[in-house]
Amino acid sequence: MSQYQNAGQNHYIKIDDKSFKRVEQFEYLGAALMYQNSIQDEIKSRLKLRIACYHSVQNFWSSSLLSKNIKIQI
DSSP, rough: OTTTTTOOOOOOEETTTTEEOOOEEEETTTTEEETTHHHHHHHHHHHHHHHHHHHHHHHHOOSSSSHHHHEEEE
C-alpha cells in the first residue's frame, strides 16, 4: 500500500483467523523494514552500527599487550 492511499486510517491484514495491524516499521532478523520500502534509513542504521563496532575494538587493535602476530591471527 502506498503512503498516500487512505491516509490516516488503520489497516489490518487478515490471515486465517488472525488480524495484523499495519505498522510504519518493524525489525526482522536485525533489519529495519519500512512500509514505504525505503532503504535509506536501513543503510544509515547499519552504518551507525559499524561505526560503533569499529570504535569498540579500536583500543584492542592499538593495545601493546597483544603481539602483532596474535592480532594478525585474529
